[in-house]
Amino acid sequence: MFSSLTTPVTKRLWSASAALGISLLFSSVLSxxxxxxxxxxxxxxxxxxxxxxxxxxxxxxxxxxxxxxxxxxxxxxxxxxxxxxxxxxxxxxxxxxxxxxxxxxxxxxxxxxxxxxxxxxxxxxxxxxxxxxxxxxxxxxxxxxxxxxxxxxxxxGGFLAFTNNKRPIHSPADFKGLRFRAMDKSQVALYESFGASGTPIPWTEVYMGLRTGVADGQMNPPMYIILGSLFEVQQYLTLANIQYSxxxxxxxxxxxxxxxxxxxxxxxxxxxxxxxxxxxxxxSQVEQRIQFLADKGMQVYRPSAQELAAFKEIGQPSYLAWLKEQNIDTKWIDMALKDAQ
Structure with a gap:
């Protein structure tokens, strides 16, 4: 029975089928x-x-x-x-x-x-x-x-939060004298509006910069605080919803x-x-990550609506002034603020 299936004709058909399959596979790889x-x-x-x-x-x-x-x-x-x-x-x-x-x-x-x-x-x-x-x-x-x-x-990663290793931050006044890592010059301007200083530090150097005291604090969403193990070198976390990450x-x-x-x-x-x-x-994981940071020993603070308004009252006008100093046409600012409303 088996031998009858392997006639020369059948072998030729199998051979042609196999060649076609290989050709199609090769063609797919090439394409x-x-x-x-x-x-x-x-x-x-x-x-x-x-x-x-x-x-x-x-x-x-x-x-x-x-x-x-x-x-x-x-x-x-x-x-x-x-x-x-x-x-x-x-x-x-x-x-x-x-x-x-x-x-x-x-x-x-x-x-x-x-x-x-x-x-x-x-x-x-x-x-x-x-x-x-x-x-x-x-x-x-x-x-x-x-x-x-x-x-x-x-x-x-969600909204950015402030962290530092000196003291809890409940208001803009709590920034005075602190040194913060900045991702870019816009963040430097924001820190300065609160009375702190900002220094650009690449992400790959943030952990060591915080550990050695080059900077006292930084801002990132909870996900990145976990990613960089920053909870090991930062004690205080303020959930101020600063910027969308x-x-x-x-x-x-x-x-x-x-x-x-x-x-x-x-x-x-x-x-x-x-x-x-x-x-x-x-x-879906924001609160879970915040709890993780709390479990790691960070002191988590959620500002009240009034406290958030105080941050916004100082931080936003200062940032808008900085944008204009960069010669950014006000039409962009006007469009964005209108869209955000």
Missing amino acids: AQTINLSYNGAPDADKNAVHLFASNLKQILADKTQGELQLKLYPNSMLGEEEERMEQVMNTPSLNIASFGGISPQFPEIFVSAIPFMFGTFEQAHQFFDQGEYWKSAQQEFYKRTNTHLLAVVEE DQFLVANDALLKSLSPKQRKALEEAVNQANGMNREAVE
Whole structure:
């Protein structure tokens, strides 16, 4: 019975079928396009929301395109620091998730989106970026200047909180004389408005800077305080909801133009889906992360509405004045404040 199945004709059919399968597989491999995606932070989805977004985007895009588009992830700034990665995405067909440090040299108006105490809830921040005129205009202007596209605002950890290792911060007066790590010059301006000083320190050096007393404090969302183990060198946490914590997915123009309409649509849908998953994951774990920090020994303080108003009363006008000192056209500020309302 078995021998009757292996006739010369059958063997030829099997051989042809196998060859066709190998040919299709080889063709599929050849047609697959690999896209580099670079970003900050460790490849840990539990502690780094940017990596969570990148990982989900990679899987969703591969599924939507049946493997035609494959992302290769480069976490931990493997392809360079912020400005280097921006140069790469402007000049090579790739993707990059940039912070304010990467975007602002090309588009300083991005600092307008970080006006302190502009959002009281996640929903307000989402509406600002999903529907606001400021963000639509920012995307258009950024493309004109850089020939790259701001595809998405990636939620990376919730609202920023103040931490320090000297004393509890309940009011702006409590900042007096303290030294804070700043991510960029906009944060320096905010600290100075409260009577503190700010010094730029790269993320990779923040822990040691706080441990050795180069800085007394810093501000980040709870997720990043955990990611950097800053609870080991910071005692006081003030949940002041200072700014919405986000980064920006940037796409090279030549890359997008190389995609078919179907692939371009799949990429855009995958970005939206991955970002929605990030929002849900980040927001569902905020209180859990705050409790984790409390369990680690940090003294957590939740300002009252009146105390938050006091922070806003000093911090926001000072920041707006700083924006104008940077020669940022007031039209951007006006648009953003209107959208935030």
